[in-house]
Amino acid sequence: MNDLLSKIIEKNRHLTSKGKVASYIPALERVNPEYLGICIADMKGKLHLAGDYGQKFTLQSISKTISLMLAIIDNGTEKVFNKVGMEPTGDAFNSIVKLEIISPSKPLNPMINAGAIAVASLIKGEGPEEKFNRLLALFRKICQNEKLGINKEVYLSEKETGNRNRALAYFMKDVGIIDGDVEDVLDVYFRQCSIEVDCVDVARIGLFLANNGVVLETGERIAEEKVAKTIKTFMVTCGMYNASGEFAINVGIPAKSGVGGGIMAAVPLRMGIGVFSPALDEKGNSIAGYGLLKDLSEELDLSFF
Numbered sequence: 001m002n003d004l005l006s007k008i009i010e011k012n013r014h015l016t017s018k019g020k021v022a023s024y025i026p027a028l029e030r031v032n033p034e035y036l037g038i039c040i041a042d043m044k045g046k047l048h049l050a051g052d053y054g055q056k057f058t059l060q061s062i063s064k065t066i067s068l069m070l071a072i073i074d075n076g077t078e079k080v081f082n083k084v085g086m087e088p089t090g091d092a093f094n095s096i097v098k099l100e101i102i103s104p105s106k107p108l109n110p111m112i113n114a115g116a117i118a119v120a121s122l123i124k125g126e127g128p129e130e131k132f133n134r135l136l137a138l139f140r141k142i143c144q145n146e147k148l149g150i151n152k153e154v155y156l157s158e159k160e161t162g163n164r165n166r167a168l169a170y171f172m173k174d175v176g177i178i179d180g181d182v183e184d185v186l187d188v189y190f191r192q193c194s195i196e197v198d199c200v201d202v203a204r205i206g207l208f209l210a211n212n213g214v215v216l217e218t219g220e221r222i223a224e225e226k227v228a229k230t231i232k233t234f235m236v237t238c239g240m241y242n243a244s245g246e247f248a249i250n251v252g253i254p255a256k257s258g259v260g261g262g263i264m265a266a267v268p269l270r271m272g273i274g275v276f277s278p279a280l281d282e283k284g285n286s287i288a289g290y291g292l293l294k295d296l297s298e299e300l301d302l303s304f305f
């Protein structure tokens, strides 16, 4: 397996020069675009590694999967989906346009920024710190990594420049999707996006979802099987932004990308995959990461369609 991973890393390396690192969050711009790494965590608990798998990056939108899980654990499915929809959108991840024109005015799904901010508002806890710490504790269990924390520079950079997210959140407060203090809600969201991980952590998130809500290494069930399946379904329909349909055809596995350059994939009952390469295509997906997953899916016959 490690030979296969090294082979597909070399095959896709040229793609790292094709995309652009995210620059709308200033701290994300300061990364070497040539990084390319992969980790597979299999159902025997074994890790398969190649390239820059130990390089750190921030979770960004990948965090939306587990924050949704915590919001459902805290509130139940019905309450969460009263505030956020279940439908894919052809718009960009940070688009504002549909919020106003659809009725009722709720974000279309929890994988776009508006939906994820609404989800963050549902996490229980005294203030933003406690809410975020509950989410971080969940990530630490799932990733089997007690050292997991945030990249402060990225967090502060997002907090300072996240005006589009602020606009989404204040609009949602106005129409009653979000309760409470908007800046506190945004603080939880900015922190979750800034959690710092490597490919191994991300592969373990994928493995946990592939294993239907049970941490493979400890046997602890964190979420009901149905909740894990709901999240994987969102990954299929909305996980790769407005390229999710094309990704389903080309790769055929549930995946969630983030503008930090990571992609987390969960192959049901087979494996979790974490890939990282920070140069993005115009839709915000890691261009070489996408290439790695496409080749891996073909080589190991991973598509479930």
Ligand code: GLU
Pocket (backbone or CB within 6 Å): 059, 060, 061, 062, 093, 094, 113, 158, 165, 193, 257, 258, 259, 260, 284
């Ligand atoms: N923190 C990023 C934002 O809110 C997350 C976007 C992403 O990874 O898609 O813009």
